[in-house]
Amino acid sequence: MMTAEDETIREHASTVSLNDENDGRLTVSITDAVSELETVKFTIQTKSALPSFSQHQMSVIRCHEEFIWLHDMLSENMEYAGYIIPPAPPKPDFEAARDKLTRVTAAESTMSEDEYKKLRKELESDYLALFKKTVAMHEMYLMRLAAHSKLREDSNFRVFLEYAKDLKVRTKNKKELIGGFFKNMTKNVDEALLSSQKDKDEYFQERRAFLVDYHNRIKETTRKTELLSESTNALSMDYMQLAGGFALLSVQDPQLQRFMGQCAVTFEVMQKLQKRVSTDEDLKLTDLFKYYQREAQAAKSLLYRRGRALADKDIAENKLEKAQEKFKDIPTAEAYLQDCKIRFERISEMAKTELDTFKARRLETYRKHLVDMSELQIRHSQSKVSELTKGLELLREL
Amino acid sequence: AEVSTQSTGGHLQGAIPVRTNSDHDRVPFNTPAVGCALDDTKTTALLNAAKESAQQNLKKSIGWVNGDKKSKDSACIEISSYTRIGEGYNSYIVYTIQTALGEAPKTTVQRRFNDFFVLHQLIVENYLPRGVIVPPVPEKNFMGTAKVRFGGNNENIQDQSLFIKRRKAALERYLNRLMAHHLISKDETLRRFLQEEDAPRPNPNASGIKGFMKNMETMVTKATARINEVDEWYEDKQGHILEMEETLKKILAVVDNIVADRRDLVAKSAAFGASCLHLGEGEDNASLRRAITKLSELENNLSTVHSEMADSDLFVFGETVKDYISIIQAAKAAFDERVKTFSVWESSQSTLAKKREAKNKATLQGKADRVAQCDEDIRFWEGKVEKCQEDFEVISKNLKEEIRIFEEIWVRDIKESAISYFQKLIDCENQIVGHWKEFLPEAKIIN
Numbered sequence: 001m002m003t004a005e006d007e008t009i010r011e012h013a014s015t016v017s018l019n020d021e022n023d024g025r026l027t028v029s030i031t032d033a034v035s036e037l038e039t040v041k042f043t044i045q046t047k048s049a050l051p052s053f054s055q056h057q058m059s060v061i062r063c064h065e066e067f068i069w070l071h072d073m074l075s076e077n078m079e080y081a082g083y084i085i086p087p088a089p090p091k092p093d094f095e096a097a098r099d100k101l102t103r104v105t106a107a108e109s110t111m112s113e114d115e116y117k118k119l120r121k122e123l124e125s126d127y128l129a130l131f132k133k134t135v136a137m138h139e140m141y142l143m144r145l146a147a148h149s150k151l152r153e154d155s156n157f158r159v160f161l162e163y164a165k166d167l168k169v170r171t172k173n174k175k176e177l178i179g180g181f182f183k184n185m186t187k188n189v190d191e192a193l194l195s196s197q198k199d200k201d202e203y204f205q206e207r208r209a210f211l212v213d214y215h216n217r218i219k220e221t222t223r224k225t226e227l228l229s230e231s232t233n234a235l236s237m238d239y240m241q242l243a244g245g246f247a248l249l250s251v252q253d254p255q256l257q258r259f260m261g262q263c264a265v266t267f268e269v270m271q272k273l274q275k276r277v278s279t280d281e282d283l284k285l286t287d288l289f290k291y292y293q294r295e296a297q298a299a300k301s302l303l304y305r306r307g308r309a310l311a312d313k314d315i316a317e318n319k320l321e322k323a324q325e326k327f328k329d330i331p332t333a334e335a336y337l338q339d340c341k342i343r344f345e346r347i348s349e350m351a352k353t354e355l356d357t358f359k360a361r362r363l364e365t366y367r368k369h370l371v372d373m374s375e376l377q378i379r380h381s382q383s384k385v386s387e388l389t390k391g392l393e394l395l396r397e398l
Numbered sequence: 399a400e401v402s403t404q405s406t407g408g409h410l411q412g413a414i415p416v417r418t419n420s421d422h423d424r425v426p427f428n429t430p431a432v433g434c435a436l437d438d439t440k441t442t443a444l445l446n447a448a449k450e451s452a453q454q455n456l457k458k459s460i461g462w463v464n465g466d467k468k469s470k471d472s473a474c475i476e477i478s479s480y481t482r483i484g485e486g487y488n489s490y491i492v493y494t495i496q497t498a499l500g501e502a503p504k505t506t507v508q509r510r511f512n513d514f515f516v517l518h519q520l521i522v523e524n525y526l527p528r529g530v531i532v533p534p535v536p537e538k539n540f541m542g543t544a545k546v547r548f549g550g551n552n553e554n555i556q557d558q559s560l561f562i563k564r565r566k567a568a569l570e571r572y573l574n575r576l577m578a579h580h581l582i583s584k585d586e587t588l589r590r591f592l593q594e595e596d597a598p599r600p601n602p603n604a605s606g607i608k609g610f611m612k613n614m615e616t617m618v619t620k621a622t623a624r625i626n627e628v629d630e631w632y633e634d635k636q637g638h639i640l641e642m643e644e645t646l647k648k649i650l651a652v653v654d655n656i657v658a659d660r661r662d663l664v665a666k667s668a669a670f671g672a673s674c675l676h677l678g679e680g681e682d683n684a685s686l687r688r689a690i691t692k693l694s695e696l697e698n699n700l701s702t703v704h705s706e707m708a709d710s711d712l713f714v715f716g717e718t719v720k721d722y723i724s725i726i727q728a729a730k731a732a733f734d735e736r737v738k739t740f741s742v743w744e745s746s747q748s749t750l751a752k753k754r755e756a757k758n759k760a761t762l763q764g765k766a767d768r769v770a771q772c773d774e775d776i777r778f779w780e781g782k783v784e785k786c787q788e789d790f791e792v793i794s795k796n797l798k799e800e801i802r803i804f805e806e807i808w809v810r811d812i813k814e815s816a817i818s819y820f821q822k823l824i825d826c827e828n829q830i831v832g833h834w835k836e837f838l839p840e841a842k843i844i845n
């Protein structure tokens with residue numbers, strides 16, 4: 001049964017990554033998900049018209065770690081150096097929600113049965129919403145890959161979608177994690193060096209400056225949006241408790257029975273509406289910024305790879321010069337330089353296309369989300385007004 | 399003090415029909431508080447609206463209690479302003495009270511908080527023994543007062559200002575409640591408080607050893623008495639009132655939470671707005687930059703609305719709940735007073751019985767002059783018992799009436815308060831709709 005929240009989340013999944021080239025030849029969707037202890041298992045259904053696939057329709061079960069494996073495979077593939085590698089979906093994290101639920105269960109004796117039931121229901125629906133969100137994020141990641149004309153041809157992607165059995169992907173062991181850590185460290189150092197790199201190409205010079213700066217700004221905004229969302233959510237619980245207080249008065253005081261009864265009813269609706277305000281704020285605003293923070297990072301990575309390629313080319317040129325001076329190993333050096341040049345030009349060409357589509361995609365997504373957000377908030381506030389007005393009219397008669 | 403003659407503003411459009419009493423001069427109620435260190439117009443407006451609403455309600459109560467709609471004793475009491483006297487530790491706030499009693503000319507007096515406190519003690523001494531539910535005086539608040547005394551002119555100015563405003567509004571409600579009571583309104587001490595230059599002085603017996611002993615007696619009597627009720631009404635009512643107190647305390651706690659969460663929302667929306675401004679500056683597309691900047695403006699506007707809502711939570715609804723929790727304390731005191739009266743009656747009955755026994759003993763022993771003495775004692779104690787019984791019946795009757803009045807006024811007040819609260823929420827949500835509608839076209843033209 002689809003609720004309003006379900007629709008919003010599904011819609012969200014399909015719009016944050018506006019499919020630029022999905023010609024229907026590969027469609028992927030997550031049809032089911034099960035939460036098991038520490039992991040979530042996603043059921044992924046694929047319909048493929050691509051020749052590389054062995055069947056037209058298939059269904060597999062994957063867990064989050066397997067998504068990370070796929071992402072790592074794509075990131076490390078030198079062929080894709082010129083693409084923005086779609087950012088991996090965030091790890092499902094139900095710890096906070098679980099904590100809240102256990103705390104409330106423990107405090108059951110301190111509140112009335114009614115209160116406890118309502119609170120539990122509230123927290124369970126929060127848990128469910130979180131769950132749906134993680135499903136949507138994972139689905140969106142796959143859809144983005146399926147829409148990319150080159151990445152969808154990737155063999156690892158095909159294996160991910162096709163291979164019936166467990167991929168037996170182990171999470172990185174300690175050695176690999178530390179290795180990854182050092183890799184990031186050097187990457188940061190390189191990034192710093194490259195940001196001072198002189199690039200003759202104005203387009204890339206400008207793009208790099210923009211992305212580095214934008215990434216920093218959006219990180220801050222994302223944090224502030226998360227805080228705002230939490231705050232908006234807190235208010236809905238308050239309304240619920242106020243409704244409870246009114247209900248008590250209505251029961252205890254016969255003269256106020258109908259009046260306070262009506263107040264309680266109105267505030268129960270206010271609670272639901274406030275919840276929707278908070279959910280939509282979270283989906284349309286917080287998630288938008290979170291997603292584009294990750295995308296900006298991915299775009300930066302692309303520019304970094306190109307910068308590396310440029311640095312390699314420069315080094316190759318130096319090497320050739322030295323070889324020419326010494327009349328030694330000239331053909332090797334020439335061949336190497338040729339390789340670097342080709343690589344660099346290929347990456348630059350791919351990057352340009354990617355960055356342009358990134359810009360267009362971003363504009364479109366921002367527009368859609370901000371418009372949706374405004375319309376939803378207007379609708380919710382108007383609902384609040386009409387509910388309060390209706391209540392007020394009834395109250396005046398009582 | 400300046401008194402502006404604005405006509406009754408639109409704060410409570412349609413909330414209550416305003417009864418105009420054309421026979422008498424009416425002091426306009428919506429005089430903004432002057433002499434405040436910080437003129438926060440919105441808070442003031444809310445307080446004025448709440449005050450106006452409360453006064454309208456109380457006036458209705460006066461008219462109803464006195465049995466006629468056009469009472470000649472209609473009174474308008476208003477704290478028109480306040481000023482700080484002195485500096486630092488010895489400084490204090492003085493409130494200017496303007497009173498118009500019926501057709502008499504308006505009087506103006508200056509009073510500090512302690513004067514109210516003394517007035518309250520005198521009224522309790524006089525009326526509590528009669529079973530009156532004495533309107534509670536606003537609490538002493540060490541922290542708030544200290545902040546006002548020591549607070550410089552820079553920091554905490556908002557805190558100070560809010561504290562003073564709340565206290566001023568509470569004091570005004572207090573005086574109007576006194577005036578609304580059919581017995582207390584005629585009290586001489588109250589009249590002196592409102593009209594004479596010097597505030598009433600405390601009763602010398604109340605403090606010092608005598609007062610202390612009296613209090614001890616009260617405490618002991620309270621603890622031991624139990625009434626065999628002929629009329630279940632008293633026990634029922636007392637139970638009902640205790641239940642009400644618990645519920646109101648719960649509701650107050652919720653209101654405090656709402657206020658705190660809304661104030662948090664004020665801060666978080668403003669912070670988000672600021673970060674949007676920063677983000678917008680970093681945008682490479684002109685229309686997107688504009689849109690994000692507009693989003694920042696929107697959030698700042700929303701922040702202001704949330705602030706208004708928080709004030710409304712507190713002043714329109716919260717203060718009413720708080721007041722009634724205190725009034726319930728006064729009601730509990732009245733019930734306790736009745737119990738005390740009963741136990742005084744009981745103890746005088748037992749003394750009478752002892753005297754009668756003593757007479758029997760003396761008669762048997764044939765001590766004639768002792769018998770005569772005992773007769774005298776018996777006569778005295780018979781008289782006392784009769785008086786105690788009378789006192790008990792009077793206080794029981796008064797208490798029933800007081801509770802009846804209390805319940806009527808409570809229902810009216812809380813309904814009024816809830817209605818005003820709804821109205822304010824509607825206003826604020828409409829403002830929110832307006833702000834989003836302003837933003838929407840900006841989002842649509844992103845390209």
